Amino acid sequence: MSGCNLDNTIISGPNLFGTQRHLQFLDLSNNNFSGSLPNWMFINEAPLLYLGLAHNSLVGSLDHLMWHLQQSNLQLINISMNYFTGQLPMEISSVFPNLTILDASYNNIFGHLPPSLCNINSLQLLDLSNNKLTGEVPACLFTECWSLEFLRLSNNSLGGPILGGANKHLSTSGGAIYLDSNYFEGPLPNNLSGDVVIMDFHDNKLSGELDVSFWNIPSLEFLSVASNGLTGKIYPTICKLTGLSYLDISNNDFEGSMPNCSSKLMLYFLNMSSNTLSGFPSYFSSSSNVEVLDIRYYRFMGSLDWILDLYHIKLLLLGGNMFEGHISAELCHLQYLNIVDLSHNRLSGSLPPCIGAIPFGYHTDDDDFLSTYFYDMAFYFAVGLSKVDYGDLWPVYDSPLYGANYFFQGFTFSTKGNIYSYSRGFYKLMFGIDLSANMLSGEIPWEIGNLSHVKSLNLSHNFFIGQIPATFANMSALESLDLSHNELSGPIPWQLTQMSSLEVFSVAYNNLSGCIPNSGQFSSFNMGSYSYLGNTNLQNSSQGNQCSVLGPMEVEDVGEASDDPVLYIICAASFVLAFWATVAFLFCLPFGRRVMLQL
Known part of the structure; x- marks a missing residue:
């Protein structure tokens, strides 16, 4: 009964559901319910296995709600996007011993994570993101929960060492670990192994080096350590993470030259902006695969000849470097471009007219890495987690949790005089060109007017004429x-x-x-x-x-x-010309000639 705009009386007793003794599946999400939850949903006599209450306006304390419970049959609980507060039960494994999926994201839950979560042997998905949790994460969540495939603790106030200080084999098998937007600190573990697909640690307080020399995670496809305080070089050992498709190390303090991984890393998404790295970006990744490249605010220099091999590039963000030379007409062969930022460099010469033939926005419906990859991951978690023998009672778990919003952090792009941040859909909804703050000259090609999909065009701070x-x-x-x-x-x-x-x-x-x-x-x-x-x-x-x-x-x-001097010169010349014209005219007349001779 999801999304039926039901009245609150449907959940407050006495009602139909409170008298059922065989009801196993109940989904009341997206109904704008308010108020507190009734106790009948959690009583021992209720045979519920699945309880869906997501996206309502329900309130109440989890402490009070679960205080009277001794043991529940519930296996899947989705109470995300409500206003629940309080703490998780310290002995949660005793309350929900058969729990497989717990999604309590987007609430006001506070306190520490109970270590007893690790005792729920059937737990496959745990999402407590966007709450007010504090303290450290029990290390056993990463090393002892062998059935856990999806762990998301993003946007809390958790701290301590990343991964709970674990520095060994990760038990999260074939899944994802989201610890972004917290206060984790210290170095990254240097001796990790396991079958993890996604590790997202962006926006924390991590420090030290990114040393993956002893990592043994061949399944890793997604790694983000953006917006931390990591330092040092990018070691060539990163090249051995050959499964990587998405790498974001932006907004750190990495320095030195980039390793040559072009024959090993087949990246589709690469964000290395706001560091002090140098060298040639084409050395790092196989350029023929890259669809998103952000290396802004670096110290890169030289020509842009290497971008001609970016056959599938959609977002090309190279602003704030020291690239020089002309913009080659070969740029026009990049037929999938949606965003190009070459601002604040040292580019010179005229713009090739063929820029007006780049079909900005015409290929947004084509299959690409971002949409295909994120769809595949969503399908994996939705279907893979449902492989339990519950017959038709077990649904395909449908939640915004699995949308690409949680994979794709987005970009910033300068338009309308401001810098805007774009998340999912940026590369399909926003089309722009920023060539500002260079040394470009000549006339602006009229062919640019053919770019009917472009929403932002910035050619400022150059030397264009005409x-x-x-x-x-x-x-x-x-x-x-x-x-x-x-x-x-x-x-x-x-x-x-x-x-x-x-x-x-x-x-x-x-x-x-x-x-x-x-x-x-x-x-x-x-x-x-x-x-x-x-x-x-x-x-x-x-x-x-x-x-x-x-x-x-x-x-x-x-x-x-x-005060214009040109105006004075014109006036003076006009006066002199008029004077001598008058004199010449008078000499042509007999009377005027006599008068002039007498003078």
């Missing part, structure tokens, strides 16, 4: 257009008023002239705003399509128009 292409009006999805700090001239094309999605527009500090459009979205861009600053010859459109010189848009380093 006029703004009127073809930009064809970029119907464009929300942010930044052409500021260039050397563009001529008027703002009136065709741009057809861009109905445009929210942010800037042509500040160029050499533009003529009237400022005031219809469509342009009516929302304030004349005195940053959009037009530094263009002294731009004029404001009045109702009669006449232009009056803009006064309030003057900047401190620009003089008044009346």
Whole structure:
């Protein structure tokens, strides 16, 4: 009865369910229930095996709810996304000895994790993420729970050593360990083994080196240690993790050159941004497989010739480095691009017109690593955990827990003058180009106007000349257009008023002239705003399509128009020409000649 918008009376006694003696499966999730849970759901006489109450507004203390219980038959409990508080029973293995799945995520549960969890031999999935748990995690959860396949403790206030200090074989078999967004500290274990597929330790306080020399985890596909305090080099021994598809070591203090793993690591997702590594990214991973590459804010230098081998790249984020040289027309062969960030480098030369032929957004429905991989993992956990002989009573466990949100941490991208964070769907919903803060020159190719799916275009802080292409009006999805700090001239094309999605527009500090459009979205861009600053010859459109010189848009380093020396020169030349023209005319007339001779 999930998602039926039922009334609260359905769970408060007396009711139908309280009188049943054979009911084994009860799913009342997504019903907006409020208030406390009735005791009949947990009494010993109730034969319930599955209880689903997720995504309601239920309240109450787990201490009070489970206080009277001595032993329950429940095997699957899903009370996620409610407002339960209190602590887990210290002797939880005595209360729920047959528990297979416990999902109590997104509540207000506090206190320590009871070590007795390790005594539940049938436990396969444990999700206590997004609560207020504190203290250390019992090491036995990682080394003694041989049936546990999925452990997620993300977004709590847990601390102590990562993995409970375990430095040996992990018992989590063929599954996932999520310990991200906590306060775990100290070094990573250097002597791990097991059959784990996913280890997510991002956003903690880990320190020391990433030394995987003695790791023996051939099944590992996903590793994230992002946003910690890890230091030192990336040792070549990382190349032996040949099963890796997803690696995120961003926002740490790694340094030194990158090892050559290109013939061994077949990564699809690689995020190494915000470190001080050097060398050539193509040496680290087989570039032909990579679909997501983020190496921003490094010290990489040299040309971009190596990116031509990124045949399947979708997110190419190389901003904040020291890359130089021209943007080759070979870039246009990257037909799967959705996001490209080459900002804050030393690139020069003109833009190849073929950029307008890159089909941004046209391949988003194609099968790719991210969607296929995450679907496979979700299916594995949904179906793999249901392989218990309960007949038709055992459901395919359907929970947002298994969505790709929990695998794909997302990216940041600068648009609309701000830096935004995008999570799942970023690479399928957001299409953008950022080439700002380089030394690019020449005219902006009119072919860029063919990019009808692009939502953000930033060409600011370069040396572009010529006029703004009127073809930009064809970029119907464009929300942010930044052409500021260039050397563009001529008027703002009136065709741009057809861009109905445009929210942010800037042509500040160029050499533009003529009237400022005031219809469509342009009516929302304030004349005195940053959009037009530094263009002294731009004029404001009045109702009669006449232009009056803009006064309030003057900047401190620009003089008044009346002090323009060119204006004085034109006036003086006109006066002299008129004088001598008059003299010549008078000499052509008899009367005028006599007057002039007498003078």
